Amino acid sequence: MGDGKPNTPQQQANPQQTNQAGWQQPYAGYYNYGAIPGQSYPQFPYQVPHGQMTYYPYAYGYATPMQGQWMGQGTWNGNGYQMPPVTSTAGNASVPPPLPSLPPPLPPPPPPPAVTASYEPPPPGSIKFTIPSKGNKLQKPKQENKSPGSAGTIQVPQYPTNPQVAASGQQDNRSKSPERVLAQSKISSKSPERVLAQSKISRMVDDWPPNLRHYIERCYTKCQSCVDQDLVELILKGKISSAQRDGIVFTKDWDNEPLPNLSRVEINVPTSGVASGMKAGTSGFSVTPTKAGVTVGGSPAGGASGFRMIPNSGQNVSPFKATPSGVEISAVKSVTSVAPSLKNGKPTNLSNSSYKTGASILGISALKASAGNKQNQISFQLKGQRKALYGAALRKSSSSSSSSSSSRSRSRSPIRSPASRRRSSSRSTSRSRSRSPSHSRSSPFSRSSPTPFKKLTKSQQKKLKRKTKKVSGCYRESRCSFGVWEPNRLGSQLEFSRQTASLYREDVTGEEDWSNLLIVGTCCEVEKPFFRLTAAPDPSTVRPVHILKKALYKVKTSWIANPDYRSCCDQMKSIRQDLTVQGIRDSFTVEVYETHARLALEAADHEEFNQCQTQLKALHHELGGKNLQEFIAYRILYYIFTKSTMDLNTTMASLTPTEKSDECVAHALEVRSSWALANFRRFFRLYNHAPRMSSHLISWFADRERKLALKTLIKAYRPNIPVELVTTQLGFPTLDAWYDFSKELPIVYSDDSKAQIDCKASTVNLTAW
């Protein structure tokens, strides 16, 4: 990572952490599955339990549907993030395995924070808390897991942060969350004690400083309904537990702590939260959870699932309104916040704590919700039946599909005791992993308002579908589950369908908006090693254009001075990455890709060349460029190399007369023609007179063609064929080159000086090559 700056120690640590922990994690998860199996494995154990949790929900009872949904999400996030050390590992070498940031993308957090900001409920804190204890239990296991890695984790927290930032101030947010969460965190940290959670909480309450108690009272007085109370409870828990974790419960200025904003929650949370949550959930299911997180980061490449939703929510709720720019800011801030925490040597970053808080809050709410939801129960049963039949498929579907099922399962999971978890895990690991997270998320949303929830579900479904498709296998199953569910769930299908449709459209727009979200780098290091992003990009590790130009120049000169392809390729890839991340597509981008393509040509790096030429195809199409025709020629030659007749055909169809008359293109077309007709004499003559760098490309498949040509010659000539003729026909520059080429082949010479090939004798061996 490039960190030459003043804050070196911190920043260095930070960028990495941030990347790995929060933003990158999501990605990491996504990529990890495929790319780094070994690393990803650690995740599984953790995730599985979560998934399993889903099954248990019954025991805990269903809260009101709405609550259940909320809780599910919140809980899951809080726990899930912290716990699963898994994800982060893959991407980051730096992060220690235990820390691994959370695999699951955490979509939901944002909504809760918003709530927090403006909320104030009056009623009974102590009583309420008891209920949450269950939630705590659930959370605890997760938290425990997380705690080791928590420090690293963190970018996820950003979500919550952003909204809060808008409302109050970053610091405030932080402080709040930690404090409230305290209770929870403590509980969670001590797994054995979980059972006693309720009692503990009450005890703790006694220990709390008076100003904190006042604060809690103030919050509850603000409540107008039991729903409000639940919310406040959640929020408070989050704040306190996080404060506790950070050890600032007694020092924090509770008197000035902003009260949670209840009114907002109701409206906003459902939409924004749900949407994001749903999406995240979806991703969580299939390997993709990470992706959602990435999106959030605002990376252009990301699916944008997590992120998208936010904009919608933003419309409704002022705190959430995150314009693209807002997002950027938040990301940056989070980074900075991390730094301090590191300095202190605390295990958890500030950002983390805030994040956790949000999660914990959600979790609490989820618990309550679970208690009340009857509808869910019904649906759930159906689900269960289905599950038996479809197994894995159902899970996916359930998560995506629906609110009802998901909420239940979610809510349960948090609550579950370790033992139950184990059980569940034993049942089916694979399922539980992906599924459980998503379920929990979805549930929280439902709580606030049923309708929005439904909508969300739909959107989720869609997202899910997409993701699943990507994932491939499970796609179908999810559908099945859908079919099963919907009828039960919805009173009237009509409504459902309508909502779906409208949602669908919204989704689309959302995507577009967010895809335009780009960051601007601030890193001033000229050189930076390539590192595949596993989370949203961090502006402090991304170089702006003027630095990139220097970097490119440096690579060029170093290549000339010392053609070390590996290091140059590495540098070029990191330049390309920085360009992509910042969404820069101009003539400089073209130059970068052209340069890299040329390097790859010289080094015979087929894969990199293909990547570059694919990009160049699009870039040249958009921007033109003086080397456009040259690269068309390379592309044609590359297609010959890969023998892709289809692509050749489409490329040729798109050529204009002026392009055809270009020296390079005309040459490439002639090469193609001679290759198609097996006119090797002409082919090799063209090879020896190739313009620009075409000969590099042709050399990739020259020997392949030589073999074929030699076969032809041996079959056609009798009785002998002079080597001299072969060398001219096959375009060997020297006799040595020929002997070099032929030493592996079973060629029989008719004389000792090896000047004549005995064709008949050699023919016998022809079939062998």
Next chain:
Amino acid sequence: MATMNLNQYLREIQSSWESRSGTEVSEFLSFNHPHVMSTKLTAEGFEKSVERLVESPLDELVILHLRCLNCVNQQKYLEAYSEQSALVQAFTKLFQTQKEDNWALFIMYVISLDLRMFAIKADKELAKKGADKPGQTLEKAAECLMGLFRVCAADNRSSDEDTKRWGMLYLVNQLFKIYFRINKLHLCKALIRAIDASQFKDHFSLSQQVTYRYYVGRKAIFESDFKSAEKFLTYAFERCHRECRNNKRLILIYLIPVKMLLGHLPTPHLLRKYDLLQFSEVVQAVREGNLRRLNNALLQHDAFFIRCGVYLILEKLKVTTYRNLFKKVTLLMKTHQIPIEAYLEALKFMGVEDIDLDETQCIIANLIFENKIKGYISNSHNKLVISKQNPFPPLAAIMKVCRGKEISVSSFNLFTLGCVDRPNPAASQASGNFAGEAVARQTSTCFSLKNNEVDRKELINRIKNEFLTKLATI
């Protein structure tokens, strides 16, 4: 129908749904049915009426259909596509719950067809807006259809009459159409495997089988598997309904080049009948061994050929043309040891630029390698030594040997292809003047022997004047 009002429409669709009439319901959900002309169906607030008159699973479909209709009426194809895709997805779920039943297959047919159509239009709309990814909507549509396909393919518990697997081929064809359009042929493989493994492989409806074979044949062409391409395309061409001239023409666009490559030239009559005269020059040039003419013909229609994706195959006909040209030269020389220079002169005469002896040898070597010439090159004498017996075997015969399978000559009744070579001297004598009008009478065995005879004389005259003296001196 065209003036049908909403209530009527809803009642009819509901009653046909209740009677489980797949065809009727499908008509009411199709955009190829007159009801779409009615402006009354998409009046404000139609959702309420639908809710009132149509029962549960169907109402969702109807609403989506009407919404889609509304978008289409306003020419908003992007929206129309998303409605239609929601419809397809809703139907997929519904369809899956209908166990042991496949009467809704007809509905699936129409909605998936409409889905593809709207995707195409939506892509056009996007292209106008300057979207950089062509075919993105089609790709999404393909995913939708894959969902349906999975439902169908997975239904293997139902009895043969009731299984949804009968719908597989239709969906595969729709997917083929999409994949060919967006150039993703590699995605076809799994589909082909699924159909091959199906026990109904040969029992699907004929029209679907023809379509299927057409695409599989085209795919084989791109993989240079001309043998199976010919098999599939011939099947399609012969079974295609006689009224579907345009379809037959489309098939011919691919069948003709493949057949020509395998040694069977189409008759002018066939080309005229299907308006494929672009090929006629190519055919003539190949028959004559006239490279110059072939090059001109390819150049003249290259846009058409490239667009159809047959340019690269037609280009391979050059090899056949070389063979025919060399055969003529050989006949002229009246010996079985021909100096390479003779061929070089002929090539130069045909306008091949900057060619030298080495390249001529290379071309000949290739012909020998492909068994198109029986003989060998003697480098020390710089001569081509040909077999005294049948040095230029008929292409079709070579292909037979190569393929190890016999070409079904009987399948050419419609195609009326001519063999490049004469089968035997007697036949060549027998057939009189080979002219356009005579072709119609000649049926499957319309060999172009006579033609060769004529060409040879013509060529002899030309070549004699041009370079016979040169040849003699060698």
